[in-house]
Amino acid sequence: MPTVTEALNTMDYGPAPESTGHAMDWLKSRGFGHFINGKFISGSETFASINPATGEELAQVAQGTAADIDTAVKAARKAASGWAALSGHQRARHLYALARLMQKRERLFAVLETLDNGKPIRESRDIDVPLAVRHFYHHAGWAELAEVEFPDHRPHGVCGQIIPWNFPLLMLSWKIAPALAAGNTVVLKPAEQTPLTALLFAELCIEAGLPKGVVNIVTGDGTAGAALVEHAGVDKIAFTGSTEVGRKIRHATAGTEKALTLELGGKSPFIVFAEADLDAAIEGVVDAIWFNQGEVCCAGSRILVQESVSEQFTNRLKARMKTLRVGDPLDKSTDIGAVVDQIQRQRICSIVDDAVAQGAVLHQAPAYEGKGSFVSPGLLTGLGAANIANSEEIFGPIVTLMTFRTPNEAVELANNTRYGLAASIWTENITTALDIAAQVKAGIVWVNGTNMFDANAPFGGMRESGFGREGAREGMLAYLAPAAPKGAARKAVDAPSALPEAGSGDAIDRTRKLYIGGAQKRADSGYSYAVAGAQVPLGNRKDIRNAVEAADKAGKWSGVTGHNRAQVLYFLAENLNARAAEFAKQVGEAETQAAIARAFYWAAWADKFDGRVHSTQSAHVTLAMKEPFGVMGVICPEEAPLLGFVSTILPAIAMGNRVIAVPSQANPLPALDLYQVLDTSDVPGGVVNIITGPRAELAETLAKHDGVAALWAFADPAICESAKAQSAGNLKPVWAESQERDWQGAEGQSQDFLHHAVQIKTIWVPYGA
Secondary structure, eight states: OOOHHHHHHHOOOOOOBOOOHHHHHHHHTOOBOEEETTEEEOOSSEEEEEOTTTOOEEEEEEOOOHHHHHHHHHHHHHHHHHHHHSOHHHHHHHHHHHHHHHHHTHHHHHHHHHHHHOOOHHHIIIIIHHHHHHHHHHHHHHHHHHHHHSTTEEEOSEEEEEOOSSSHHHHHHHHHHHHHHTTOEEEEEOOTTOOHHHHHHHHHHHHTTOOTTSEEEOOOSHHHHHHHHHOTTOOEEEEESOHHHHHHHHHHHTTSOOEEEEEOOOOOEEEEOTTSOHHHHHHHHHHHHSGGGGOOTTOOOEEEEEGGGHHHHHHHHHHHHTTOOBSOTTBTTOSBOOOSOHHHHHHHHHHHHHHHHTTOEEEEOOOOOSSSSOOOOEEEESOOTTSHHHHSOOOSSEEEEEEESSHHHHHHHHTOSSOOSEEEEEOSOHHHHHHHHHHSOOSEEEESOOSOOOTTSOBOOSGGGEEOOBSHHHHHHTTEEEOOOOSOBOOOOOOOOOSOOOOOOOSSOOOOOEEETTEEEOOTTOOEEEETTEEEEOOOHHHHHHHHHHHHHTGGGGGSOHHHHHHHHHHHHHHHHHTHHHHHHHHOHHHHHHHHHHHHHHHHHTTTOOOEEEOOSTTEEEEEEEEEOSEEEEEOOSSSTTHHHHHHHHHHHHTTOEEEEEOOSSOOHHHHHTHHHHHTTTOOTTSEEEOOSOHHHHHHHHHHOTTOOEEEEESOHHHHHHHHHHGGGTTOOEEEEOBOOOTTSGGGGOTHHHHTTEEEEEEEEEOOO
């Protein structure tokens, strides 16, 4: 007979199954068509919704077509003006009603989510559904306050929203709640694998008395999503899903005025320092990679542990893996349920096989013997940074482990990825935590925690993890459009010619050069073009390459304090004022004085556009830090060649960016002559680089360059379209405006410039003895 101690150590959990009776009754009593204009309509074709834990069919769901999408968009368009015209209080009451109704049906939502997705009922019940409800409560508040908190902003109109299968209800709430709060109407396309909770939510829209057409839900596969993206009646697309599909959406929307936010894939580092609480970090790994079967875009799928504790940590982790329970997701004692379908299971296994073939060692529990799409938790060790398991998003319960020696090496390994969604840092040293948090390239950083979410915490990525934020004030701004410039459409300019023109007869010719890395440089082409009686360099892609390299080397500028940047910009304004008469001869007194004033204005903002502290979970400080992108490209406007140049490059560098600026093609002389002002104003070499030449060609080169992190284009529609399309390579955010601005007025110093010059990093820091 075993001793009491032995019995306690070997005791199995008894089954604790969740009843599916109410959920199955609901499924049997419903037909699952599209929800359009306040009612359900049947589709011409259907497909099966499958329980991934059993392989059994749950329901037949309508397959959306382009015609269904068109009907839904028209319904949303018809409802848009009326919904936007409601007071914030009226919209808030609708969102509050939805939150209350969701609370009343929490258990039904949780069971349906587990049946449809395969995640453990514990997670559906305790995490997904409460957080979905929280988003509607939170955004009911924003609806109430929007008119006061977001003056001079308006709703986009009709929002097309496409959500993934890993958090079906939660992603729905992340998308729909802020869109409605801001005054938009929506057409939502849930993932074809997991449409059921979205259709249950549609019933709540009817019960809550939501006006017809405000929320429309069309089910179906990727063809329905593509039709939504391409529909001319949609004003904004919000997509959560794979990076590959995100690229396609970036291309598809490039020739339109659609606003776009993308929340894409990740390969998040989980960094463990020697002084960390190792037991807590082990539990952190469980939450980071085995939560939701690892089907989490921000899953901590790359463990980086300091070498001195790596053996101890690895042994403890292997022991903890043995206690994880894989099985029926409806059992309350299950830790890991089923992945969403057999296709995903096969993909996970294929990547693991490739990783092992490349030298990794797999530590994995025996396969679960039940039917369904199950994958046992796995740990890959002995692999290099280039191993496929370290570079490709697995999206399953498989984690890799590597070691590091110094904090600098940890940062290098953490940033050795094309993604930039999240990171988790484990240390008892707050100085180390904040130092590493500032250096990792990630939109969300958790200190001594992981996978923490809140409606009042901005969520979103950097690099190829997408752009835009969801949640909190920053997420509301994504569903609001600032007042648009009222100027005429910008017109294209002809490509410059290198053919010489007749001379003026002047005895001395003043040679203009490009400005790269703090020095004047001849164009790589060796050619120049005539403009305003002068010759200016004809820059090309090699000059852009050199400018990007110079800007990259000037990275210390991003770490300079806001006060120091302000001092430099004030000095620049002072020196520009000293040469006002010279510039006035080129562009006139009014534009020159406006440029001087604009330099003072952006200097004033350099140390005042601060981040925020958000109220989220108890015993946490949640920081929303505004960070520069790094290297930015700026296609300056043709109009106002001095004022437009100053108004675009200065807010970018005021926020800590380094820029490659393409000035007015027709009159680049004021911008080129500004180099002496930059030199004498203590602007470090490489912070501002000026390349003249064919705007379309230079803009395309900047858009394609992976070393450019963000791009602004104040140009004609063709250049704007090309900039957005060509940026899909590294998915850099592009701010493109084809309407002329009034650079002399308020449009020339809008806070839009500051918002587009920074990206938000959300840092969660716990506290308590």
